[in-house]
Amino acid sequence: MAAITAAEQGLRQVVVLEATPEPLQKVRISGGGRCNVTHACWDPAELSSHYPRGSRPLRGPFSRFACGDAIAWFDEHGLTLVEEPDGRMFPQQNRSEAVIHCLQNAATAAGVQLRTKVMVQQVAAQTDGGFVVEGRGLEQPLKARKLMLATGGHPSGRQLAESLGHQVVPPVPSLFSLSLSTKTLAACSGIAIDDVNLDLKLGDQRFRQTGRVLITHRGLSGPATLRLSAFAARALHQSHYKGELKVDWSGGLGRQGVEQRLRQWRLDKARRTLIAANPFEHLPRRLWQAFLSSVALDVERRWADLPLKAERHLVDILCAQRLLIQGRGPFGEEFVTAGGVALGEVNLATMESRRCPGLYVAGELLDVDGVTGGFNFQACWSGGWLAGQAIAAVETAGARY
Structure with missing residues (x-):
């Protein structure tokens, strides 16, 4: 130019x-x-x-x-x-x-x-x-x-x-994907979700972004993740790319909205199985199944039989899943x-x-x-x-x- x-x-x-x-x-x-x-x-x-x-x-x-x-x-x-x-x-x-x-x-x-x-x-x-x-x-x-x-x-x-x-x-x-220590999302590689809220804590610093997230075989990428890494670039570098990431997958429903949706499904879909009747249309089947598996729920269990303790765990995962960052994407990817x-x-x-x-x-x-x-x-x-x-x-x- x-x-x-x-x-x-x-x-x-x-x-x-x-x-x-x-x-x-x-x-x-x-x-x-x-x-x-x-x-x-x-x-x-x-x-x-x-x-x-x-x-x-x-x-x-x-x-x-x-x-x-x-x-x-x-x-x-x-x-x-x-x-x-x-x-x-x-x-x-x-x-x-x-x-x-x-x-x-x-x-x-x-x-x-x-x-x-x-x-x-x-x-x-x-x-x-x-x-x-x-x-x-x-x-x-x-x-x-x-x-x-x-x-x-x-x-x-x-x-x-x-x-x-x-x-x-x-x-x-700057502008790189995040590698996570958890393997719970590995089976969902390739899935992209909109309106995901990311909350990164690094010592006494916090960084937040909301937007589209892409699940990869290593962790998370996509526009919201890349923006988060950009604003947190120096803090992530200083922390050696270690930290805690809190993810809200609820698509804006929030904790109260998720709790209400699950209670409604327990009544309205009582005879349906957990995997067959997904309460959240924005969550692909594979991701919903991964969330169910993460709280040790049989996907063929009926909604009427969902334990209250497991329901609370689902709410926690959907609204504030805590993931540990273990590094950034491959060298040269940034x-x-x-x-x-x-x-x-x-x-x-x-x-x-x-x-x-x-x-x-x-x-x-x-x-x-x-x-x-x-x-x-x-x-x-x-x-x-x-x-x-x-x-x-x-x-x-x-x-x-």
Whole structure:
């Protein structure tokens, strides 16, 4: 985005150095191969619910280039975005390759030079301005008057930023699934439930989220779990990913509603079996069976014969099941990292470094991260557009590459 914007604003020589053979691989795999480009529901007052870190500083950048601007930008460059009921926006073609092709075509049309298989290993700031870039894949050092780092969560970017005088907030994983010590849900792998309430306790800290949860063979994932992990990222890291998670599966009924439903079923479905007459239509049969098994109930027992003690245990499980977290999802599964270049060291109006003039930083390399739903990509689009505009404004005013 930064390179395209700068080139479209009149810069004659814009070069992108990419370490991998193919650029935009994170775009390719995002959203299960669909790429959640941005989010339509964009209220500056609600940024704190979308960005665990960086919500307040981002108000400035988003006032200049936010969701609506990103939608218009992609539309102008030949990519139509379609809004889903929950506000997430995907390419009309419903595949990530469409976003990649859009960006690549825009870069080519603007005259951006892309050099792949170039791993930048060292950057030196020159006393008279500009930078000298060295790395694997470069036949000779590359000189540039302006330099932008947009290396995502890769450690190389943080190392380069530190070498240029920046303080880096130690990164920790964010947006990941939770592994549980219990095996009671293992048979329900693949089931997704809406309106699940998650309450995580870590020492004297508590984190809550409500939404869709996906049961996996290791534990829990899904949007609500990922959001929970994002807001609790540092606390989970400090606790070595151990803690107690309380889960409310009642779908908003609450304890009183669940108790009333079970009493009603005991009377109205007296001759039916527990497994045949599920009182909660939002709970799939496999999950309801798992709850029955967890309190040692014979699923063929009749409702009229349900012991009061077992009924109380069912209420506890449905409204406040306590699960022990034993770790996070597999290494590499996390979507983003919390941490990076400290925001106070960057002018967020231009994305230029306050420590190293001529250096620009954007994307996941900054200490900014959002929840799922297109918010992380939007921070990248906004930062890249601002950086491209700022670089072009300075360079076209008289400086040369």
